[in-house]
Every structure is written in structure tokens, then in C-alpha cells.
Amino acid sequence: MNIEVKNVFYKYNKFDKDSDYDIKDISIDIFDNDYLAVVGETGSGKSTFVQHLNGLIKADLGDILVDGVSIYSKSFDMQNLKFRVGLVFQYPEYQFFSETVIDDVAFGAINMGFSKEEANSKARDALKIMGMGKEYFYKFPFSLSGGEKRKVAIAGILIMNPEVLILDEPQAGLDPISKKELFNTLNRLHSMGKTIIIITHNMEDVIENAKRVAAFKNGRIITVDYVKNFFINNESFDNMNLEKPEQVLFVEKLKQKYVNIDLHKLKELEIIDEIREKIKL
Numbered sequence: 001m002n003i004e005v006k007n008v009f010y011k012y013n014k015f016d017k018d019s020d021y022d023i024k025d026i027s028i029d030i031f032d033n034d035y036l037a038v039v040g041e042t043g044s045g046k047s048t049f050v051q052h053l054n055g056l057i058k059a060d061l062g063d064i065l066v067d068g069v070s071i072y073s074k075s076f077d078m079q080n081l082k083f084r085v086g087l088v089f090q091y092p093e094y095q096f097f098s099e100t101v102i103d104d105v106a107f108g109a110i111n112m113g114f115s116k117e118e119a120n121s122k123a124r125d126a127l128k129i130m131g132m133g134k135e136y137f138y139k140f141p142f143s144l145s146g147g148e149k150r151k152v153a154i155a156g157i158l159i160m161n162p163e164v165l166i167l168d169e170p171q172a173g174l175d176p177i178s179k180k181e182l183f184n185t186l187n188r189l190h191s192m193g194k195t196i197i198i199i200t201h202n203m204e205d206v207i208e209n210a211k212r213v214a215a216f217k218n219g220r221i222i223t224v225d226y227v228k229n230f231f232i233n234n235e236s237f238d239n240m241n242l243e244k245p246e247q248v249l250f251v252e253k254l255k256q257k258y259v260n261i262d263l264h265k266l267k268e269l270e271i272i273d274e275i276r277e278k279i280k281l
């Protein structure tokens, strides 16, 4: 699925004519099978932006085209877009409304027209992918820990088998093993052809997993680039109040010593290979 965002503006406070838009002039193309990291300071508009992509928030100005068709045109099937573009909220409890975990996860499949039995079977599979066994099925979703809630919320989206999966800070509250498993799952879904859009403050996660970065500042997109270009000698990165990740500092230092090191190799394994190759370790 191809998503073209064209000059989108949105503000929450419609009644205050003088207030500024919360996101402004947002334009970006999201490709089929993209893996996009959305980064930027708190309050820069990341969550507001992604909620436009499945129609949850409607742009005040501008347009969004899915495979060339405006999602705001009368004939566009908005309900279907919510199945095709799955969004896991920043605060997962916003997504819960059932008494049990299994019912909550099954809800999306029932909405899509599956029988209760089929939906439950799919829910068990989706929870299993998120590492949650039957001991969780009949718990009250609101009684779970932060990380568990997040896993249930992700399972509730995975069950719809969306073409595009958007996750708003999904790693928050997850322990290191759960986080690694989450990224393994996302990376597997990506290799199966899905588009992944992830909001994160963690630059290591961006380097290790994403293909492209969209950087937000004060409600605007200030840069969209491939991960490798974004971190190296990028002015937009430098004025974003983001700390340079360890990998980048390390590669920059290496480059001062060994001029022929390829600066664009940033993943841990790539760096190791590059050093082996270039300094014949």
C-alpha cells in the first residue's frame, strides 16, 4: 500500500481561530513495505500525525492518498482503511473495552466478520505471537502491567492482519527480552511485505531496525531520509536535541583514525564486519 500525505494541517482547538496548527504542512510518501521511524521531541506532533494515516483524525487542510485515491473522497471505504492500517496507540489502555484479554484481542476479527470461534482462535494465535499464553486469556485487560497491556494491544491489531502496522512508542514499558521479541516480530512482518511505522525516542532501535526516518519538530516534518544518511553529517539531526547514538559516535571516531571506514555502516553487525574487513582483524 502506498500512502501519500500532502500538505496536511491539523489543530485540536478548532474554536480558537488565532491558535497555531498542531501539525503543519506535513508531506511525506510512505512506500509499500516501508519501515519508517518517526522521531522528534515530546509534543512535536508524531502521535497526531500517525492518527491521520488510518483516518482516526481528519486533516483540516491537505489530503492523504492511498494507492492514488483520496481517503477523504466520498467513495473511499474508511472502515476498511482501519483494518488495512492498524494503529497501536501510545497509551494501550485507550484501546481496551472488553472484560477479558481474549475478548479484547478477538474484537477486531469479529468486527471484520469472523465468527466468535474463528476470532477466538485467531486471538490465541495473536497473543502467542506476543508471547502471552493461556494464563492471560481471562484476565481483565486493565489489571495488567504496562508491558503486558502493550502486548495485548499489539495482538489486538495483529489479529486484523493489517498491511500497514503503526506503533506509537511500542517499546515503552517492555523489558529487554520482550522488546527484542517485539522487534523480531516487527522485522519478520516487514520481511513478509508489511509496512511498519514506528514512533520512538530510542535511536539505537531506529538504527538497528528501520529503513527511513521522518523527523518532527514543532509540528513540522523537518527531514525525511534513509537511516544511514540521517545520522551522519545531517544538519537536521544536529538541531533536533537528540543525543547521538553510541554507534554513530563510535563510527565517527573510527573514521578519524582509519579514513577508509565506511561511515554509513551503523548497525552493530555491519560495524564489526567493516572493521574486520578494513583493518584486517
Ligand SMILES: Nc1ncnc2c1ncn2[C@@H]1O[C@H](COP(=O)(O)OP(=O)(O)OP(=O)(O)O)[C@@H](O)[C@H]1O
Pocket (backbone or CB within 6 Å): 012, 013, 022, 040, 041, 042, 043, 044, 045, 046, 047, 048, 049, 090
Ligand atoms: N487530545 C488533544 N487535545 C488537545 N491538544 C492535543 C491533544 N493531543 C495532542 N495535543 C497537542 O498537539 C501537539 C502535538 O502532540 P502529539 O501528542 O502529537 O506529540 P508527540 O510528538 O506524539 O509527543 P510525545 O513524544 O510526548 O508523545 C502538542 O502541542 C499537544 O499539546
Ligand SMILES: [Mg+2]
Pocket (backbone or CB within 6 Å): 046, 047, 048, 090, 168
Ligand atoms: Mg506521542
